[in-house]
Amino acid sequence: VNSTPDNSLTLRFLSTTSCEFVANAFAYFVIAAKQNCGTHTNTVAKPGDPICINGVSQPYSTSIQVDATPGFGCNDEVTFDVAFTASETMPPGSCVIATLPQGITYQPGSCNSICQSNFDCTPALLAGSLVWQLPAGIPAGQIICFSFNTTGWSGLDCEAGLILFRTAAEAQALCVSTGDTCSIKVNTGSLVLPFSPARPDLDLNNFVVSATQNGANDELTYSIDITNTGAPTLPDVLVDFYIDTDGNGSGDVLVFQAGYDESIGTNETITLLGLFPIPAGNLCHLAAYIDPEVQCACSGDSAFVNVPIAYQTEQEHFACSGEDIIVGVPEIPGFDYQWVPDDCLLDPNAAMTVFNCEIGGAAPEVYEFVLTQSNNGGCIIENHLNVTLQPLPGIVFAETPICFGESANLAASPGVSHFWQGPGIGNPNLQIQIVSPAVTSTYTVTVEDETGCIGSDTVTVEVNPLPVADAGADATFCAGEPAQLSAFFNPGYDYLWSPGPPALSSATVHNPVVLNAQSATYSLTVTDENGCSAMDGVSVSFSDTIELTISPDITICLGSSTVLQAAGATNYEWSPPGDCQDPACSAILVSPAVTTTYAVTGTDTAGCSAQAFVTVTVTDEAIVINDPPVNICPGETAIIFGEAVNEPGIYCDTILNTAGCDSIHCVEVLLKPDIDTTFSTGTVCQGGSVVFEGEILSEPGLHCVTLPGPNGCDSTLCLTLAVLDTPQVELIVPDTVIMGNVIELSINPTSFDSILWSGGNITGQCTNSPICTDSLSETGSFDYSVTVTGGNGCSATAAQAVFVTVQCDVEKVDIPNAFSPNGDGLNDMFTIVSPGEEIVNSMKIWNRFGQLIYEGRGPWDGRQNGKPAESDVYIYLIKVGCPIIVTSEEKVLKGDVTLLR
Template sequence: TLASTAGCDSILVLTLVVNDTLLTDLGTVAICKGESYNFNGQILTSSGVYTDTLASTAGCDSVLILTLVVNDTITVDLGTVSICQGQSYNFYGNVLTSAGTYMHTVVSTTSCDTTFVLTLVILPNPIVAALPDNGFVCEKEPINLSAEATGGTAPYAYSWAGPDGFTSADQNPLRPNATVLMSGTYTVTVTDYNGCSATDTATITVHPGPDVTALPDNGIICENETILLSAEASGGTAPYGYSWSGPNSFLSTDQNPELPNATVQMGGIYVVTVTDANGCTATDAAAVAVYSIPVTDLGIVSICNGESYSFGDQILTETGVYQDTLEGANGCDSIVILGLNVHPTYVDSLSAEICVGDAYDFNGTPLTEAGIYYDTLTTSAGCDSIQVLTLTVNAILVEADVLPDTCVFKTLTLTALNLNPNDTVTYLWSATPPGLEIEDPTADSTTATGPAGNYTITLVAINQHECVQTFEFSACIYERPCEHPYIFVPNAFTPNGDGQNDYFRARGDDITEIFFMVYNRWGEEVYRTEDPKHPGWDGTFRGKALTPDSYGWYLRATCGNGQVYEGKGNVTLLK
């Protein structure tokens, strides 16, 4: 209500309308990692709830709300797959034959990519060569197969297969006593360490062997008659070749040779070897005796080497078949045959080695000195058998000592010296009673530590001839008490970097455990260690050098004998 110019009321009436702020939820939008979303000029790449405010037609705010979800892409490493050369691998429908890294991408339920990664390795195949190549053998000879593998990855396994049910896992198998059924192709498969394989073949032909019959069989003729030899071959592959050999250096390539004017020296064994067209052979023998009838065989007489045997008017000293001809009543000479076997004198050479101080039993005789010794024995034939022994006497020469020879604190020095440069010596140190620890019991020189006490230290030295030298030493170790002055803490140090007295630490030769702490005048800890070999406090705290002052310390130390030292005091830090 207002006053008009006339002094009357003037009333103003206003109608006010309040419009709502408009909120619009655009819902959820999903994208994949690495993508972006344009939200009214905003480029969005991260998951979250985003808003944008616009002006409505009524002049009020209109708020848009968007929920953005960023889904991850997935990479799955399938690892490494190995195949042999010539093989293939099916990778999601792709047939792979070359080494490399392969990827296959599929769309997941979130519409984002899932990538599978595979590394394919191609393993080299081995190479195998089988022998023989187109080889042949004759019946009853051995078939020698061989295979040589290279490449791939050793070790190799071999597998043979062949005619007549043949199998073998040997690299170089042998089939004895070949038959015709063993002819054919032999296949070898070699498999390397990775399971990759290779194959080769060897072709073998087994030729049937010939047979031969030699005549006469135990033929007997008189001197000056004709020896008629004959051979009949069959089997194998014709034509045949013949080769005869016999007494008196007889040789012939005739199938049926004739030997006129036989003499006693022509008597004996005639051997014929027939060779067929494939080079396969067969052998037979004909026995021919040339003498006057009757024939008297005196059998075999044995004598020893150096002896003689009287046969008619012959004095025999060598092994052989001997004849003596007598006049017979039937027109043929009477031949007496003697087989003489001369047993040799056997010489058995022996060698032996002993060590100095040992003895060698030589057929009941103890020997202690190097030399060559002889002993004569009797064989089962009653002849001499001589044994010759070469005896070598080996020595071991070592010097040893344990130092010092007085009672010592904690550590002993054990030394041994091989005085023979041609010897290889091994050592074994030991000690009684138990408790002394030897650093290297098999070294020539070493050290030993242990608790206080008296010990017996033994060294056994053995050379390559197994000769032994033994030493015994008495040794003593004394014990230091776990107290001052064997445990010492200084009262001042100067950490100025001049390399002298730069560190503050507790000192002791036999400290095995330690708790060492340093604190300032307000009781604040500035250094602590539990390392018996600690370098010490360098005068710093939290990386900063402290000012010169007096600091307190506390020490608790355990010594090697189990005793405990506990102490405290002050140290002055100087510059």
């Protein structure tokens, strides 16, 4: 209700007085309420009007002050310090009255006063209140004080209350009901001290557990929140874990107790984490409880475990592809079951069912199942179990098709046994076979792997025939004649001649033209559309040019004959023809009636031919014939037409011809000059040589050569040779450098007319500089040289090889302790941190269950079987070494790395 007077309450009291009544006192009315479940709400305290006795007045007044130590909480003892002053001198019979809550008792002997030495502060207990008699005569305004201890406060509930302190004076009054005069007390001052126990108010929330099977028990990992909405707790907050056997709290079994050893502040929530075992089958009966009495709390709480409950069955099943296995958990009556996912399961709603799946590929696949069991009571348990499906072993690699004559590699899955069948199999128990079938053939293997899975697989190796390679017949070509090769042509073939250009016009056509007129053998490789190749060769030769000679032109008399002679060929053919003088017809007898030009064609054994011409002039006049000249040395003689002559000139002789024309033969005699001597000079650098008239000279001095001439005429040539000094130079360069570092090259001495560098990347660089630098990005041996030329034109060369290697020290390799493969480009891969060129020779990664999840040379991308691996700690074994060009020991690194997602 929210309107007056429906929301108000009126109480009336009938009271009577007695001689012990304190006049002018007033009653306190206290109203308290509780919410649902006993939680306290507001408490209202209000004083009533003073209750007076007629004829009695207040003789003096007091001002009271009270302090309570340490306050009202979980402590059992409270000390009260009381101090007050009076407005008048304290008369006899004055007292202090303290009314304490029910259950609170005075601690005997605890009262003392430091303000009045004559104050006996031992109280009397009257009508449930403590009464102290005050010494008389204490002056007005003087502080009166004392303190005392009380016990029993920890036994009070959390409701607010009041403590009443009053001072009173003694007076006489008439009791109307009896007519007697009696001694009464008159209220001279009062103090109401409210109190409200400051205690914790605790709630339990988010009670989550996951379980793992451990024999007859379930090993629980729990998490639970404790929230305090009251005063800070004392240290060591305890939570009890029970198995609720009947659902009503009675007969529950305590299975574990967890504590929080610090104080929980006001409006603070903490989370307790831990693990403990319980008997199997009680997950949904688990409850947590905070006892308010134990914790000195206004309220405690209880909480049942949240559902669904994750249950790790630790079932790791292994099956071969296509194999039936039974998976699941024992069925419990009253529960329904549902598999997620339900792939490859016979009954997705059964506690135990048959799993059968088939996979391809070479890598096993892991099926992660959640079997949810639930009942009408709200119990939901998610059972986690895995099935690793092993693919059946078989053929993992086969080279097909192949070309005739080639070998094919066949590889089966790793296993403990292998059995191959097919043509050309030598040892059928080997994992890898090398076969060379002549025709397309089928091969079968049966493999049993390390897990016991047995599989059979078949592959057909297709054998393609070789292409036709025919480079053509060997051929000989005549000089100057176009030479062209002609191989068998198939438009589906690729052709490759070797050598190719510039010897041939093209290396990739079937009929290239030979450009180099030299005898050679050309190899042809043809490749068909299947990639099969075959080879053939052809030899090409070129005949020498026919040096065909013929008689010189001649003049004959009309009616006479002459013999025309040809040479340089094997067979001859004349036009116009003549009378052959030998089988080859190299000479013919002709008797032309008129001047005639004769052509002769000479052919050699290769069929090559050449042509020459001679003209026979027919005349009836004298014929002048100039014979070749004759040379003589001074003092020599020559026989000319049967006579000895020693003078130069032209000598002729007339020969009569019966045909009527004469021939006049003339010979010119020439005189050679006297013996000639020629002198010359020359220079050569030290260690060098010159060729003089066919002789090799390297020593200094005068060198002469006599050259004999025809008919005894000689000449002399002389050379004066001087030998020049060769410059001396030293090339300074380190023997070994690290790849990428700067190589500094220098010479000693440094002053020359010309300095030329070569080698590495400096050829043509640093010309005429005595210093040159280089940097190489490849490893190996590199030759450097420098050629210098001095002022005399002589040169010298110095050379040295430099070996380029990489920087590698396996002892300086570091390993990260964590990585995060989240694709942000930072720490996405796990591998070594190498200061130089250190490399990973091998890397193996295991999970916490000892399963090998990665093997290779790294880096590892945090994936297992192609899927992201879970955030966890993984074990590694890494072998680190250097490139083969660096001699070093291999280092083995072991440890663990944390994968973070």
